[in-house]
Amino acid sequence: MTLSTAVPATLPDLDAAAEHARGFLTALGVDCDAPGLQRSPLRMAKAYLEMLSSDPFSMTTFPNDEDYAELVIVRSIPVRSLCEHHLLPFTGVAHVGYLPGERILGLSKFARVVEEFTHRPQTQERLTRQIVDRLDAALDARGVGAVIEAEHSCMTLRGVRAPGATTRTSAFTGALAEPAGRADFLAALAD
Incomplete structure (x- = not known):
């Protein structure tokens, strides 16, 4: 395998x-x-x-018939993956969103995309980028963003043994990579 x-x-x-x-x-x-x-x-x-296994899925998108143009964010999607360096779990949450273009995404697909990339040995940095790139390619959105906050057991249970320490990573494309778009995305997470 x-x-x-x-x-x-x-x-x-x-x-x-x-x-x-x-x-x-x-x-x-x-x-x-x-x-x-x-x-x-x-x-x-x-x-x-x-x-290390995830179920296959189809990326379900729909026409944006209402011309919805505001930020869509799904918050607190569970993240469970394995650090590729120690094969120990890291867990946390992902906040994933986009600015729709001509297509909108079925809401369950946010969690499916996160799952698709978490079920393999990973680095949190790569995971964040893969989620954004997959959604960006599927949606042709005006911008896609993801923020992941996770605790790595390779850091909390061994080595430095720093329980409670979390790592936050982010990735953005398009209008969400611009300072104003990034600020809007991050502000929406503060609510």
Whole structure:
């Protein structure tokens, strides 16, 4: 299974993943034969498969028959991804929006696009840019923006161990990349 793409090149092999998880845990000194741990390698394999898989979807857009021209933002979309450097989770929220052009987006597709790119090893910076670029290409909008706020367990549970520290990234295109558009977008998040 290629972990860097949303659609695996081959079907997942949970038995092989569980076997490798057992070897990994054993190499770290975990007794996988102890009560309560016997099925842990399989559970670990299933958990990572879930975190690395997303459902395919169609980008549903509609004609902007009403000529709606104001900012559309969907706030607090859950973000759950894996840091590509440590393969530990980072979690938070994404705020995604756009200035409509000739097409408008089905509202559930905001969360679907976020999910599409979070279900793979990621950096938060790349994730933010991928969401904006995907929506920009699909909508031909006057501008697209995203702000992600997340806590990285690779920073909170290990290394510096700074619980509560969050990272905020943003990306903007078109009119939302201009100072006034960016200010409007960020002000809408402050409400």
